[in-house]
Amino acid sequence: MENFSRRKFIKYISLSPFLLAGKSFAIDKSTRVHIFLPEKPFEYFYKKGKEKGGRILVIGGIHGNEIGAYKTADILVDTEIEKGELIIVPRSNFISVLANRRGYNGDMNRKFSKISQRDADYRFVISLKELIKAFKPDVVLSLHDGFGFHSLNKNHWGQCLVIDEFNYKNFPLYKIAKFVIDEANKKISNRKYKIPVYCTQTFTSDRHLEQRKALTGWCLNQDIPAFCLESSKQLPSLKEKIKTHFYMLDGFFKIYGVKIKPSFEYILSNLNEFIKGNSYYLTASINGKLKRVKNFETIKIPKGCEFRIVNFGGTRGTFPVAHGVNLNWKDFYIRSSLTIYLKDDYKKVISFNIKVV
Numbered sequence: 001m002e003n004f005s006r007r008k009f010i011k012y013i014s015l016s017p018f019l020l021a022g023k024s025f026a027i028d029k030s031t032r033v034h035i036f037l038p039e040k041p042f043e044y045f046y047k048k049g050k051e052k053g054g055r056i057l058v059i060g061g062i063h064g065n066e067i068g069a070y071k072t073a074d075i076l077v078d079t080e081i082e083k084g085e086l087i088i089v090p091r092s093n094f095i096s097v098l099a100n101r102r103g104y105n106g107d108m109n110r111k112f113s114k115i116s117q118r119d120a121d122y123r124f125v126i127s128l129k130e131l132i133k134a135f136k137p138d139v140v141l142s143l144h145d146g147f148g149f150h151s152l153n154k155n156h157w158g159q160c161l162v163i164d165e166f167n168y169k170n171f172p173l174y175k176i177a178k179f180v181i182d183e184a185n186k187k188i189s190n191r192k193y194k195i196p197v198y199c200t201q202t203f204t205s206d207r208h209l210e211q212r213k214a215l216t217g218w219c220l221n222q223d224i225p226a227f228c229l230e231s232s233k234q235l236p237s238l239k240e241k242i243k244t245h246f247y248m249l250d251g252f253f254k255i256y257g258v259k260i261k262p263s264f265e266y267i268l269s270n271l272n273e274f275i276k277g278n279s280y281y282l283t284a285s286i287n288g289k290l291k292r293v294k295n296f297e298t299i300k301i302p303k304g305c306e307f308r309i310v311n312f313g314g315t316r317g318t319f320p321v322a323h324g325v326n327l328n329w330k331d332f333y334i335r336s337s338l339t340i341y342l343k344d345d346y347k348k349v350i351s352f353n354i355k356v357v
């Protein structure tokens, strides 16, 4: 994530918005500072065990405000695989994760049947589809934190295992889901938190037509079974959300023959170790001269200069964001001042100001 090619930026300069520039075609660059931010990555991680087993693809973060979902996927990246193969896309919609919004560019999970090339999510949706086609997993598991508790209200999507049909082609989706929830519910004592199966009947009824545009609907059309694992946004802690996901993942990993090390049980009892932050840093260049940025610093930059973020570090969710600037933009001009945050997912961890002088 730390190395950014210059080529990528240049490609987009012709599309760059001229922030605070007034008339966009008549900007006087000598009176402004040109800001360059790195391109948001599409990251995935492939792991293979020594022992032969199944192939599972786990996706987190399609909805950017579902922290339990993307943190669960992220933890899997730090495990070893003893058996089978695993691909993890922890933050499939990283822009929305940084914004802590369901869909910064609209709901990404409605863009899988078709998407315009002009859509800001295009690169990410296409990358995800290409990855699924190339890896050909035995199953796709899409992690979410839904609203409410399905066991209390059948219209709520929180705390359930969603299938598109009871059976689809040769896939016994309900049978698989039932095994998973029976295993999971043995470990859940609070009745409200129990996990039912929610069948949306995506293709045989018109009650959930939107699901035909979703990732799982698209996967089924590609002959790949897919499930949505939903914890609840209303669970009292991040740990409870991760627990819900782990209980279900455990069942799926058993069915499809994938084994991780350490075990789900071990991770849950040592969770703080797996979700801790890191030491964060950010290096910028001002007209090619490198500078390590300090927290709360104000950097004075003469008009006509270029300010470029060249390097930063922390966790896999760490990324720089310009305050008040469209998150899809990679370069723009400023006339007076700008605040930039280094974020760890939705949290600000470093903040600094740029002042044009």
Ligand SMILES: [Zn+2]
Pocket: 063, 066, 143, 144, 145, 146
């Ligand atoms: Zn969701």
